[in-house]
Amino acid sequence: MLSALAMRAPVGQKLPEAVSRSNDIGSKIGINGFGSFELFGYRFWITSTHIALLILVIAISVLAILANRVIRKSDPYGKPGICMVIIETIVTFIDNTTMSNMGDEHGGKFRNYIGTLLLFIFISNISGVFGLRPPTADYGVTFGLAMITFVLIHYNGFKYQKIKHVTGLFDPIPLTPINIIGEISTPISMSLRLFGNVLCGTVIMGLLYNLLPQFLLILWPGAFHVYFDLFSGAIQAYVFTMLTMVFISKAYNGD
């Protein structure tokens, strides 16, 4: 059985006795290892997350190149084609969301990052539809994303508020520990929210496909895919980017 979190029991390895006696559903909904290598005395595993991430990065790059070709070939004075309309809708949505949440002054600087984040998380979350294990159901990926936000929050805080960013922590002196815990818990709660939602969908779909007999699984699991992969994935991608925008704008506005 393979775990859901960082402790991984790879495929080839002999499993602990108590674990192998329980059901093997864990290996179907957990992270699988495909191979390992030694580096600097540590053992690194190539897992299903890495492979899914590689596939997604290639897919997003191909989509971006295709979008670039469509934009270059489109006639600015003519009637836009259907692909051009879709691209314009996405870009306008990202621009409007960023500008209205981060202000017109600073919003323009962040829209590239916010757009990348939104597209990456959305495509990661819906990749369960295509048979991949969503990379965002691995805590390493979501924690990395949340740490980028954490660094951006404090970089912008120091850049725009200077020393006030530190003294704000001691604003009411007795509440200092609570303020510090609040700052530290921001990336943890953001990453756990995204991870928990996507993992919940993955676990429920895994239980559905592995516990029920095969002849019952006709058509109606599609409804579960629509809810857990498409709807929940879109909502969580929106929420993660929205919280990123709110926290960063809170940092440079000084509350």
Next chain:
Amino acid sequence: MDGIFNKEFVQGCSALGAGIAMIAGLGPGIGQGIAAGQGAAAVGRNPGARGTVMGTMILGQAIAETTGLYSLIVAILLIFVNPWA
């Protein structure tokens, strides 16, 4: 003592604990329901502000969901990555 604290006993208690942990799903359910009800009331009073109300409601609901997800993570840890079993 050896007969009681064996692995089967610990695994069974972990499964019970995972079930009990998911009682925390009550809280986010109530909170999200209240948020959705207030959102519907707000849209009813001011239909023009539908987009803003919807965004705020979804953001609040997603944050209210966090405590439920913590219990989910605890339950999954107890079943799949149990350190004692």
